[in-house]
Amino acid sequence: xxxxxxIQLRLRSLLRSRRVEQExxxxxxxxxxxxxxxxxxxxxxxxxxxxxxxxxxxxxxxxQEQCRDTRGVNWFEDLNRDVRYAFRSMRRSPGAILxxxxxxxxxxxxxxxxxxVVNALMLRRLPVVRPQxxxxxxxxxxxxxxxxxxxxxERFRDENTVFSGLLTVxxxxxxxxxxxxxxxxxxxxxxxxxxxxxxxxxxxGRVFSAPTQTVIxxxxxxxxxxxxxxxxGRTLDIDTIAFTIAGVLxxxxxxxxxxxxxxxxxxxxxxxxxxxxxxxxxxxFNWLTIVGxxxxxxxxxxxxxxxxxxxxxxxxxxASGLSDVEAQRRVRAHRLVIESARTGLSAVRREFSRPVLxxxxxxxxxxxxxxxxxxxxxxxxxxARRREIGLRLAIGATRGRLVRQLLxxxxxxxxxxxxxxxxxxxxxxxxxAALVADGDPGMTFSAGPDVAVLAFTAVISLGSALLAGIxxxxxxxxxxxxxxxxxxxxxxxxxxxxxxWNRALIAxxxxxxxxxxxxxxxxxxxxxKLRTFDAxxxxxxxxxxxxxxxxxxxxxxxxxxxxxxxxERVRQMPRVxxxxxxxVTPVSGGGVDLTFGVEGRPAEPxxxxxxxxxxxxxxxxxxxxxxxxxxxxxxxxxxxxxxxxVNDALSRRYFSGQNPMGRRVxxxxxxxxxxxGVVATSKYxxxxxxxxxxxxxxxxxxxxxxxxxxxxxGTSGDPAALxxxxxxxxxxxxxxxxxxxxxxxxxxxxxxxxxxRGMTRLLGAFAALALLLASAGLYGVLGYAVTRxxxxxxxxLALGATPxxxxxSVLRESCALVAIGVAIGVPxxxxxxxxLASQLYDVTPTDPWVLSGAAACLFIVALAAASQPAWRASxxxxxVALRYE
Amino acid sequence: MSKPTDLVQGTLxxxxxxxxxxxxxxxxxxxxxxxxxxGDVLQVGQGSLYPALHKLEQQGWIEAxxxxxxxxxxxxxxxxxxxxxxxxxxxxxQWERLSAAISLIVRHA
Numbered sequence: 001x002x003x004x005x006x007i008q009l010r011l012r013s014l015l016r017s018r019r020v021e022q023e024x025x026x027x028x029x030x031x032x033x034x035x036x037x038x039x040x041x042x043x044x045x046x047x048x049x050x051x052x053x054x055x056x057x058x059x060x061x062x063x064q065e066q067c068r069d070t071r072g073v074n075w076f077e078d079l080n081r082d083v084r085y086a087f088r089s090m091r092r093s094p095g096a097i098l099x100x101x102x103x104x105x106x107x108x109x110x111x112x113x114x115x116x117v118v119n120a121l122m123l124r125r126l127p128v129v130r131p132q133x134x135x136x137x138x139x140x141x142x143x144x145x146x147x148x149x150x151x152x153x154e155r156f157r158d159e160n161t162v163f164s165g166l167l168t169v170x171x172x173x174x175x176x177x178x179x180x181x182x183x184x185x186x187x188x189x190x191x192x193x194x195x196x197x198x199x200x201x202x203x204x205g206r207v208f209s210a211p212t213q214t215v216i217x218x219x220x221x222x223x224x225x226x227x228x229x230x231x232x233g234r235t236l237d238i239d240t241i242a243f244t245i246a247g248v249l250x251x252x253x254x255x256x257x258x259x260x261x262x263x264x265x266x267x268x269x270x271x272x273x274x275x276x277x278x279x280x281x282x283x284x285f286n287w288l289t290i291v292g293x294x295x296x297x298x299x300x301x302x303x304x305x306x307x308x309x310x311x312x313x314x315x316x317x318x319a320s321g322l323s324d325v326e327a328q329r330r331v332r333a334h335r336l337v338i339e340s341a342r343t344g345l346s347a348v349r350r351e352f353s354r355p356v357l358x359x360x361x362x363x364x365x366x367x368x369x370x371x372x373x374x375x376x377x378x379x380x381x382x383x384a385r386r387r388e389i390g391l392r393l394a395i396g397a398t399r400g401r402l403v404r405q406l407l408x409x410x411x412x413x414x415x416x417x418x419x420x421x422x423x424x425x426x427x428x429x430x431x432x433a434a435l436v437a438d439g440d441p442g443m444t445f446s447a448g449p450d451v452a453v454l455a456f457t458a459v460i461s462l463g464s465a466l467l468a469g470i471x472x473x474x475x476x477x478x479x480x481x482x483x484x485x486x487x488x489x490x491x492x493x494x495x496x497x498x499x500x501w502n503r504a505l506i507a508x509x510x511x512x513x514x515x516x517x518x519x520x521x522x523x524x525x526x527x528x529k530l531r532t533f534d535a536x537x538x539x540x541x542x543x544x545x546x547x548x549x550x551x552x553x554x555x556x557x558x559x560x561x562x563x564x565x566x567x568e569r570v571r572q573m574p575r576v577x578x579x580x581x582x583x584v585t586p587v588s589g590g591g592v593d594l595t596f597g598v599e600g601r602p603a604e605p606x607x608x609x610x611x612x613x614x615x616x617x618x619x620x621x622x623x624x625x626x627x628x629x630x631x632x633x634x635x636x637x638x639x640x641x642x643x644x645x646v647n648d649a650l651s652r653r654y655f656s657g658q659n660p661m662g663r664r665v666x667x668x669x670x671x672x673x674x675x676x677g678v679v680a681t682s683k684y685x686x687x688x689x690x691x692x693x694x695x696x697x698x699x700x701x702x703x704x705x706x707x708x709x710x711x712x713x714g715t716s717g718d719p720a721a722l723x724x725x726x727x728x729x730x731x732x733x734x735x736x737x738x739x740x741x742x743x744x745x746x747x748x749x750x751x752x753x754x755x756x757r758g759m760t761r762l763l764g765a766f767a768a769l770a771l772l773l774a775s776a777g778l779y780g781v782l783g784y785a786v787t788r789x790x791x792x793x794x795x796x797l798a799l800g801a802t803p804x805x806x807x808x809s810v811l812r813e814s815c816a817l818v819a820i821g822v823a824i825g826v827p828x829x830x831x832x833x834x835x836l837a838s839q840l841y842d843v844t845p846t847d848p849w850v851l852s853g854a855a856a857c858l859f860i861v862a863l864a865a866a867s868q869p870a871w872r873a874s875x876x877x878x879x880v881a882l883r884y885e
Numbered sequence: 886m887s888k889p890t891d892l893v894q895g896t897l898x899x900x901x902x903x904x905x906x907x908x909x910x911x912x913x914x915x916x917x918x919x920x921x922x923x924g925d926v927l928q929v930g931q932g933s934l935y936p937a938l939h940k941l942e943q944q945g946w947i948e949a950x951x952x953x954x955x956x957x958x959x960x961x962x963x964x965x966x967x968x969x970x971x972x973x974x975x976x977x978x979q980w981e982r983l984s985a986a987i988s989l990i991v992r993h994a
Contacts, residue, residue, distance in 0.1 A: 023951075023961070026959075026961075027911075027912060027935070027960075027961045028935065030911065030912070030913065030958065030959075030960050030961070031911075031912050031913040031916070031931065031935075033958075034913040035913065035931070056930075056931050057930070057931045057932045058930045058931065058932035058933065059932065060932065062932075063932040063933070063935050063936065066933075066935075066936035067935055067936050067939045069936070070936055070939045070940040070943055071939055071943060
């Protein structure tokens with residue numbers, strides 16, 4: 001109550017200050033008039049009565065001022081005055097202020113941009129009803145996180161007692177086709193009650209009510225349907241079926257996965273229409289994510305207990321259907337994991353949160369470096385302003401008042417820096433999101449500045465500026481009055497301690513830069529290793545092109561003949577070393593695995609091998625070495641016995657050094673496959689994978705599959721240059737079959753390094769920014785020191801010092817500062833780069849070459865930053881310097 | 886600021902509350918009452934009364950209202966609030982204790 005009243009009165013004082021001022025005046029006048037009346041009644045003349053009344057009252061202006069003070073009016077007026085004063089004093093040294101503001105703006109911009117991504121990825125709540133009630137249900141298997149089959153979902157849905165609703169959504173996406181669209185819409189299967197459980201109603205139309213209906217996102221509606229208000233009833237082609245658009249979702253809802261917006265949703269009931277063999281009754285395919293909405297008052301732990309029982313029952317039934325004891329044991333070992341789905345599903349978050357948090361830490365260091373620049377600037381200006389401060393103290397300003405005024409100045413720096421930083425972040429966020437999601441167009445962080453981001457920016461700008469301002473302000477307010485007014489600015493030891501501060505800050509900036517530089521170099525070294533190590537194939541001289549003649553109606557022998565002709569013609573082309581076809585190309589993000597067994601031996605549980613179908617010429621084209629036996633060839637036709645080629649890893653694993661040639665193996669439901677060759681092991685799904693057994697089937701031996709194959713061409717010389725000619729040649733084989741642009745294998749592999757490349761580029765950019773800020777700081781401090789010491793340098797030159805010694809003394813000083821910084825930075829780097837370990841490939845976080853390289857880089861940059869001040873010092877004219885005082 | 890007012894700064898608040906507790910009053914009347922009640926012992930500069938009044942108003946212990954007074958004047962009348970009444974009770978108790986303690990010391994020293 002009282003607080004409210006005080007606020008009300010203060011606001012009144014502030015907003016209706018004229019009125020309050022009038023009232024104050026009227027009140028005092030009333031008092032004086034009454035007093036005058038008293039004196040008049042006692043017989044004094046009007047003039048004497050007035051004098052007497054005024055004497056008794058005291059200083060009217062002072063009383064008014066005191067009243068205003070108690071009303072808190074002055075607080076605001078002082079602020080107003082301080083702000084204006086700050087502007088005036090900033091105008092006096094625009095260059096230095098510009099450097100400080102720019103430092104802050106860049107650092108704040110970087111911080112805000114990264115925070116926007118953190119916010120979008122980890123903090124922002126789903127725009128659904130009561131998101132805190134949502135739980136994501138996951139499964140932990142011996143391979144890591146797993147999904148669920150539809151039958152399990154049904155069991156959970158029907159048997160649980162803890163959720164008011166349980167929805168499921170496919171973890172993978174389906175693609176729709178829109179002719180001429182820049183990128184094809186992606187969507188997901190969702191359970192029919194999906195929107196009901198989330199509490200979302202469409203902005204237009206309604207949710208699907210039939211298997212051939214779909215609901216599209218606001219984004220897709222704007223992008224591909226130009227926001228057509230009559231969009232309901234139009235169609236979206238998914239595979240061969242035209243889905244009717246039933247409604248458009250609200251703008252805020254882009255699906256459950258942060259960072260990966262969905263363009264449309266179709267019901268689980270549509271699934272049997274699209275998949276020739278539905279997975280809805282299949283207990284083996286785990287393709288669904290499950291999210292439940294807790295009933296009010298139910299704790300997540302009791303929800304888990306409830307589901308655990310259902311899950312255990314299901315696993316029991318499932319396991320008892322398996323013949324193998326070991327497989328049964330493994331299935332029974334599956335566990336449920338439950339986590340809050342408040343901010344959306346965890347898949348993208350799990351993958352990206354660590355890199356993004358590391359980047360957040362990195363930009364935090366950049367902000368520290370920028371703040372150090374601000375501290376240095378304020379200290380330097382403080383020294384120059386000691387006379388002004390001394391004067392203000394002399395005429396009665398309190399130290400508290402001075403500190404407040406100086407802090408107002410730094411807050412203004414922060415404010416300007418924050419606004420500029422926000423502007424930088426607007427552009428930066430998109431760049432960062434694009435870098436993080438490079439080559440993955442489906443991934444966008446709708447990372448606009450919301451309240452959280454704005455609050456973050458405000459807090460870090462004001463916080464860093466005030467933090468930077470506090471030491472200089474307190475130091476300056478300790479200025480003593482007398483010597484400063486006397487104009488003796490040299491004799492004070494303040495200068496020395498200020499430069500001590502400056503130096504300490506430079507050393508800290510160097511240390512922080514070293515950290516960032518070391519981190520960026522480690523990532524770069526790791527990326528380089530990933531890009532160049534021997535993955536079992538030649539990445540530099542290979543072109544790939546996806547072909548799908550089945551889409552043009554080619555079947556059976558015609559299809560086979562088409563592929564044959566493509567291979568013949570391509571092999572005739574100049575600068576083509578070899579050409580082949582394959583179902584899967586290395587590290588393309590997809591793959592097939594099947595159960596494997598050796599004939600004549602009992603089946604091993606979980607014996608899964610990677611599978612690829614390849615034609616003759618494939619291994620030659622990729623440069624994968626043949627270790628034993630032969631490649632596939634044209635003689636391996638439809639009527640010859642079934643054969644396979646295996647990789648070295650398989651040979652070691654299952655034949656432990658014995659010759660596997662001629663042995664027969666089982667693969668999935670195929671039996672009696674004879675091994676005719678062994679090739680070197682190559683990476684299949686990812687560059688980081690361990691060597692894994694793989695089996696190659698002849699792609700053109702039997703009935704050719706209806707899905708497409710990829711043409712793989714080994715070139716001599718730059719593969720990219722051959723691309724257009726290859727496209728033309730392949731296109732000439734059959735006009736009906738589309739020949740898309742060929743891409744190089746290295747480009748395709750780079751797409752699998754999205755995260756690594758994004759991290760490296762961003763951390764590199766931040767390290768460069770840190771270096772820039774730190775060198776600006778060093779330049780400023782040295783330049784300032786040289787100016788302050790002009791006099792001393794002049795004396796030394798007059799006494800016989802050579803310009804060379806002066807030059808060297810400044811350079812030596814900067815080297816000493818960098819050396820101290822490196823001495824602090826190296827142990828810190830050794831401790832902190834360990835955080836990067838999980839992001840690194842074949843590089844140890846404590847790599848001595850990386851650290852010494854970073855240190856060397858710092859010395860070079862520091863010398864460059866010091867050269868101008870040093871040169872200036874060496875050119876001081878002794879006469880001018882001595883006259884200067 | 887002069888020494889005597891500094892001395893009575895704390896007590897001035899108490900006096901004002903005490904006086905206003907009797908009836909709503911404007912500033913001049915409060916000043917008169919203080920000098921009447923304290924005789925010539927307390928030299929309260931009339932001007933220093935006002936900052937104290939405004940402070941008490943900010944604290945919510947008294948309320949101000951413009952009212953008509955005698956011979957067509959308008960004056961700002963101060964009234965004790967409920968909170969002010971509580972504060973007065975507390976402050977006077979404290980004052981009693983303090984003055985008792987001081988006189989005890991003075992008498993025995």
